[in-house]
Amino acid sequence: MSYGDSREKILAAATRLFQLQGYYGTGLNQIIKESGAPKGSLYYHFPDGKEQLAIEAVNEMSHYIRMKIKESLDAHPDPAESIQAFLQDLSSQFTCPENFEGFPVGLLAAETALKSEKLQQACQSAYQEWENLFAGKLRSAGFSDEKAAEISTVLNALIEGGIIVSLAKKDKMPILHISKQIPNLLKT
Amino acid sequence: MSYGDSREKILAAATRLFQLQGYYGTGLNQIIKESGAPKGSLYYHFPDGKEQLAIEAVNEMSHYIRMKIKESLDAHPDPAESIQAFLQDLSSQFTCPENFEGFPVGLLAAETALKSEKLQQACQSAYQEWENLFAGKLRSAGFSDEKAAEISTVLNALIEGGIIVSLAKKDKMPILHISKQIPNLLKT
DNA sequence: GTCTATAGGACGATAGAC
DNA sequence: GTCTATCGTCCTATAGAC
Numbered sequence: 001m002s003y004g005d006s007r008e009k010i011l012a013a014a015t016r017l018f019q020l021q022g023y024y025g026t027g028l029n030q031i032i033k034e035s036g037a038p039k040g041s042l043y044y045h046f047p048d049g050k051e052q053l054a055i056e057a058v059n060e061m062s063h064y065i066r067m068k069i070k071e072s073l074d075a076h077p078d079p080a081e082s083i084q085a086f087l088q089d090l091s092s093q094f095t096c097p098e099n100f101e102g103f104p105v106g107l108l109a110a111e112t113a114l115k116s117e118k119l120q121q122a123c124q125s126a127y128q129e130w131e132n133l134f135a136g137k138l139r140s141a142g143f144s145d146e147k148a149a150e151i152s153t154v155l156n157a158l159i160e161g162g163i164i165v166s167l168a169k170k171d172k173m174p175i176l177h178i179s180k181q182i183p184n185l186l187k188t
Numbered sequence: 189m190s191y192g193d194s195r196e197k198i199l200a201a202a203t204r205l206f207q208l209q210g211y212y213g214t215g216l217n218q219i220i221k222e223s224g225a226p227k228g229s230l231y232y233h234f235p236d237g238k239e240q241l242a243i244e245a246v247n248e249m250s251h252y253i254r255m256k257i258k259e260s261l262d263a264h265p266d267p268a269e270s271i272q273a274f275l276q277d278l279s280s281q282f283t284c285p286e287n288f289e290g291f292p293v294g295l296l297a298a299e300t301a302l303k304s305e306k307l308q309q310a311c312q313s314a315y316q317e318w319e320n321l322f323a324g325k326l327r328s329a330g331f332s333d334e335k336a337a338e339i340s341t342v343l344n345a346l347i348e349g350g351i352i353v354s355l356a357k358k359d360k361m362p363i364l365h366i367s368k369q370i371p372n373l374l375k376t
Numbered sequence: 377g378t379c380t381a382t383a384g385g386a387c388g389a390t391a392g393a394c
Numbered sequence: 395g396t397c398t399a400t401c402g403t404c405c406t407a408t409a410g411a412c
Contacts, residue, residue, distance in 0.1 A: 006395080020302060021299070022210060022212060022298070022299050024209075024213040025211070025212040025299055027387065028389090040398075043390080044396075045395090049388065049389065050388065098302065098372065099302075106349075108293070109352055110355060111209070111299075115209070115213070120358070123356045153361075153362045153366075154362075154365055154366050156362075157345075157352070157362060158342070158349055159349065160348070160352050160353065161344070161345030163348070164294045164297055164345070164349070165344055165345045168297060168298075168312050170301070170312075173341075174338075174341045174342075178339045178342050181373060184373060184375065185369060215406085216405080226377080226378050227378080228378040237406070343377080
């Protein structure tokens with residue numbers, strides 16, 4: 001199809017680059033170049049420019065991570081084990097961080113929280129949806145609604161923080177140490 | 189003193205702005221303007237330009253947070269209580285995030301991990317020093333060297349992640365929920 | 377130590393042809 | 395849907411006067 005192709009290629013490149021380099025660290029030129037899409041088509045497909053592109057990129061990340069979380073949660077009946085599986089999967093990406101996929105939205109969230117209300121809201125929604133997935137799993141394992149919601153927030157923070165520390169240390173051990181502490185965290 | 193004054197004013201403004209807006213989201217013009225320092229003096233005091241300024245800013249943040257951590261650790265004999273005191277203190281800043289002080293280096297770390305080796309190393313050092321402080325406290329409470337190091341890494345990730353999630357949600361509750369889980373995390 | 381002026385490039389965005 | 399050309403702004407950094 002002549003419509004969807006360019007748009008999707010641009011959005012895919014934007015998603016990748018915003019994840020790795022952030023909003024202000026990524027230029028539209030670089031996105032176009034890396035996408036391989038025709039140069040003239042960016043503002044046709046994304047008339048509101050960079051901000052629109054970033055919002056849609058956040059939604060892409062949100063959706064992708066949601067799938068990954070679901071996969072891990074469905075693969076193990078025990079909540080602790082299922083979350084550890086997700087972290088294990090995440091840690092394997094740190095052997096080659098340049099090709100990262102499934103990086104959450106932390107960088108964009110921190111950059112834009114005080115600068116763009118629309119982007120801030122997109123990031124907030126992403127976090128909320130991920131937490132809802134975790135919370136559902138915890139409730140079905142017997143946690144109270146309140147407890148499940150609280151622990152889900154902590155899990156989110158652990159994942160985002162673990163990625164940052166692992167990036168800064170160029171080492172996947174931080175994420176694996178986090179994984180190790182998950183059962184501790186889920187003890188009543 | 190005519191030397192130290194301008195340099196310190198520039199560095200203070202740079203530290204604040206890099207924390208809030210990141211490396212690529214902050215321009216040298218904005219730093220000069222906010223510092224109130226003479227415009228012509230930036231490259232005199234920081235001949236290597238923006239990167240040098242950011243590295244020194246990271247060192248400032250590292251030092252500031254180190255002091256805050258020490259304060260909290262020294263104020264309570266129990267490790268869990270002392271870390272909760274640190275998080276409590278941190279959470280109080282979210283009533284007015286624009287005036288943030290004592291924001292760790294997460295945003296800069298994520299932005300520059302793959303782009304500037306020097307900045308990546310400055311962030312890595314900051315994390316390492318904070319972890320060493322936590323680990324010392326945990327060892328003196330009876331944790332093994334290995335266990336203390338592991339948990340310190342997890343604490344670091346929790347703090348960074350908590351800040352990001354709190355920023356995205358514009359709400360201090362995520363950090364407070366994390367604080368609540370600290371005793372759980374420190375159970376043997 | 378500080379100033380002005382400016383180079384030289386990248387940026388986001390728009391206009392108008394095709 | 396895509397193209398090229400271009401606008402105006404911002405950026406980092408430098409040169410040379412004072």
